Amino acid sequence: MLIHDKCMQAGVVGAGGAGFPTHAKLNCKAEIVLANCAECEPLLRIDQQVALRFADDVVNGLRFAMEACGAKEGKLCIMGKHKEAIAALESACMPGIKVFILKNYFPAGDEQQLVCDATGRIVPVGGLPLDVGVVVQNCSTLRNIARAQMDIPVTHKHLTVIGEVETPMTIEAPLGMSFRDCIRLAGGPENEDNYGLIIGGPMMGFTEKNWDNVVTKTTAGIIVLPKNHPHLMRKDAPQAFNHKMARTVCAECMMCTELCPRHQLGLNVKPHLAMRAAAYGKKYEDNGLFSCSNCGVCSYFACPFGLSPAAITTEAKAAMAGSGRKPEKVQPQEAMPSREYSKVPVKRLIARLGLKKYDVAAPFYEEPIYPDQVRMPLRMHIGAACEPVVSIGDAVNVGQVIAQPPQGKLGVNIHASIPGTVQSIDSSSIVIS
Ligand code: SF4
Ligand code: SF4
Known part of the structure; x- marks a missing residue:
């Protein structure tokens, strides 16, 4: 069987991003493959430990x-x-x-920054690393690719549980395990009364109100913060408030654009123009917007007034895409000479986010984890949702295929992550306990 086919059968998707099926990403011709072990998001501790413990698999x-x-x-x-x-x-x-050594900055793990740092090539506006002959694969994805060649399917996900927990840790969680169970394992709060969650890193992760939602193939972290933590509140700010602030406070100082990592790559990303348009209630459209990576630097580090140009830029980008406009590929340009000096040191970023207190080690939890129940989402990747191939009452073992993508559609298999019995099946998930 081909390498791609084994990846599809084993359910391998990009573990560090949106979950693009790996077999489709590898179906290309490239000159260079980069292993992305950068893990620049503050507080996450996965790639560094996966690279250390499973170096042979990663290589x-x-x-x-x-x-x-x-x-x-x-x-x-x-x-x-x-x-x-x-x-x-x-x-x-x-x-x-x-091995290629990266500087300690955010967002060193953004694949376009990585391509520039490791190869000197610039991905065009509206393009992909493959446009310059490069494929980027996350560190954990590479481990899963190696295991797939030995017919070992993806049933677990490494993630860091940190913040307001007694024992910050990096766990190998069975897919479908609830955030609540993960938090309990790390000695965190029992309920959500006084605490909120960021799923993923503090910069690019999202806030989560439902602690019964579950770990998927792309979950990188669970950060537990007091509900009144300023960073959590900023991430949760209503968009109407962001617009009001753009109208009343934005000084058009351009710091958001000056420090935008994609702007520094020479791509035409200009969040201050999106802010100006929002301030005047106008629509902002520009092809360069398609190169915004939603990294959050403009909002959480650059803006001296604590405004949210990232939210405004993301909204404008989504509106452009929603109106059917497609990115137009623009030939690569030079990175700006100021790029080296504009890189955001991770320690300074952590201080700016008010997360210094939580910047601690999160060592591997060595015990196997068997939650009483898992809820396996049928959509854990980009592409079509999978269709169940088991029935209620079936006994399943770890690694058994329980759902497959529809014939001819983009997707990968889903496998049981704990042994047990199928309790229920609906249009979005399969519950095993
Ligand atoms: S940095 Fe802040 S104040 Fe300055 S232009 Fe950007 S959003 Fe406006
Ligand atoms: S989120 Fe802001 S800083 Fe990041 S790429 Fe988009 S515009 Fe630039």
């Missing part, structure tokens, strides 16, 4: 990814501060693969 996964797309060169991109992980990766390296 093997990179080798398979290179073979699948005919690439001759592979680079393991990781921040210089993770010395033990770097040593582990270096000792696992093989011909054609080497």
